[in-house]
Amino acid sequence: MLYLNHTDILNLGVDWDTNIDVIERAVRCIANEEYSQPIKPYLRFQNQANRIIAMPAYAGGAFQIAGIKWIASFPDNIQKGLPRANSVTILNDAETGVPIATINTSLISVIRTSAVSGLIVKYYENTKRLENIQAGIVGFGPIGKFHLKMLCSLLGERLSKIYIYDVAGVQPEEISHLEGKVEICKSWEDAYVNSDIFITCTVSKSGYIDRKPKDNALILNVSLRDFRPEILNHTKSIIVDNWEEVCRENTDILHMNEQMGLQKEHTKSIVDIVLENELKQRRPNDAIMFNPMGMAIFDIAMAHHYYKLAMNRGIGTLLSS
Numbered sequence: 207m208l209y210l211n212h213t214d215i216l217n218l219g220v221d222w223d224t225n226i227d228v229i230e231r232a233v234r235c236i237a238n239e240e241y242s243q244p245i246k247p248y249l250r251f252q253n254q255a256n257r258i259i260a261m262p263a264y265a266g267g268a269f270q271i272a273g274i275k276w277i278a279s280f281p282d283n284i285q286k287g288l289p290r291a292n293s294v295t296i297l298n299d300a301e302t303g304v305p306i307a308t309i310n311t312s313l314i315s316v317i318r319t320s321a322v323s324g325l326i327v328k329y330y331e332n333t334k335r336l337e338n339i340q341a342g343i344v345g346f347g348p349i350g351k352f353h354l355k356m357l358c359s360l361l362g363e364r365l366s367k368i369y370i371y372d373v374a375g376v377q378p379e380e381i382s383h384l385e386g387k388v389e390i391c392k393s394w395e396d397a398y399v400n401s402d403i404f405i406t407c408t409v410s411k412s413g414y415i416d417r418k419p420k421d422n423a424l425i426l427n428v429s430l431r432d433f434r435p436e437i438l439n440h441t442k443s444i445i446v447d448n449w450e451e452v453c454r455e456n457t458d459i460l461h462m463n464e465q466m467g468l469q470k471e472h473t474k475s476i477v478d479i480v481l482e483n484e485l486k487q488r489r490p491n492d493a494i495m496f497n498p499m500g501m502a503i504f505d506i507a508m509a510h511h512y513y514k515l516a517m518n519r520g521i522g523t524l525l526s527s
Contacts, residue, residue: 209523210309210516218515222359225321225508226328232265232507233325233480240266243502245450255411256280263502264300265510273297273506275311281409290347290409291315295509307513308525311505318508319500320352322447323426326479326496327360327403330424333485338366342401344394345408345429346372351380353405353428358384369397373408406432413458421491430457430497435465437495443488444473445496452499459497 235241242264249258261275277293284290293315297307330336341357343350350372357365368384370376371391381388391397394415398404404419405426416434419425419441427433430452437458438444444462446452449470452459462468476498478484488494516522 207305207525208307208516209525212310212313214516214522215313215512217521218512220317222324222356225317226324228507228511229321229325229504230480232503233476235265235267237477237481241503246502261502261505263506265503265507269507269510270300271297271506271510272300275505297509297513309509311509314508314512316348316352318504319349320356322498322504323353324356324360329479329485337364339364339402340367340400341365341403342369342397343405343407344371344397345406346370346376350407353407369401371397408432419493423493425493425495427458427495427497433458435461438462438466441493441495443492443494445479446473447476447498447501449473452497
């Protein structure tokens with residue numbers, strides 16, 4: 207069995223085009239029904255803000271891998287100088303069930319999350335060629351930082367302005383390599399109103415955004431608890447990764463369902479976007495809002511990708527059985 211730690215993943219690096227392709231191939235597994243993915247259970251504690259989530263999945267097709275990610279989210283860790291999220295993933299060969307890898311996947315989880323967003327950006331670009339793109343990011347922890355890396359890699363010089371806001375502030379040295387392109391904002395509104403691509407990466411417990419987004423904007427609602435249900439008054443193009451997963455656990459989608467009557471049939475899935483190119487069917491000038499709960503098949507596919515990279519490059523520690 208191969209063990210990969212955090213440093214091993216850092217040494218393997220990030221190729222955004224390849225990682226987005228991994229996610230796209232996993233979406234096609236879903237479309238072809240070559241996968242299994244139970245609804246993930248939440249392990250709760252006396253402090254209801256804390257949780258550990260089990261995320262099992264099987265990915266068929268070219269992957270032929272199964273596994274489970276065990277991810278803990280403890281928001282108060284930030285005040286203790288510890289990461290909010292920590293995870294480990296076990297991979298099993300799909301033909302024999304034999305465990306082949308144990309991976310510290312805290313960084314891979316962030317990469318996966320950003321690559322899923324990158325896949326939506328890729329298909330959003332298919333609707334029209336984007337130039338002079340302005341992007342806004344609210345929340346600049348690890349997920350916000352990696353979304354910035356992903357946007358810079360995918361969009362390059364076409365990314366003309368990046369607005370960043372975090373309630374804890376943004377350290378100038380974190381964005382010094384983008385001098386002239388980045389504006390550190392004093393409010394979420396400043397990061398929101400002019401953004402062609404707007405991304406939430408916060409730990410917000412409840413929604414606060416209800417203003418109309420920019421026409422044709424792409425909203426990547428990664429943190430899932432930043433928008434008020436009234437946002438539906440400004441966009442009808444709602445995308446989810448999986449309705450049954452995302453319409454629960456105090457998410458914006460759950461509140462839109464309960465308070466505004468949003469139903470599954472009113473939304474499109476990530477499979478619709480990749481297989482049917484549904485983004486081209488939206489109403490003129492309508493903003494697009496993507497709401498990803500996080501799918502276990504994506505985590506298992508990405509962990510498998512890094513496992514193969516590590517085996518090919520001789521990185522990691524082989525554990526005796």
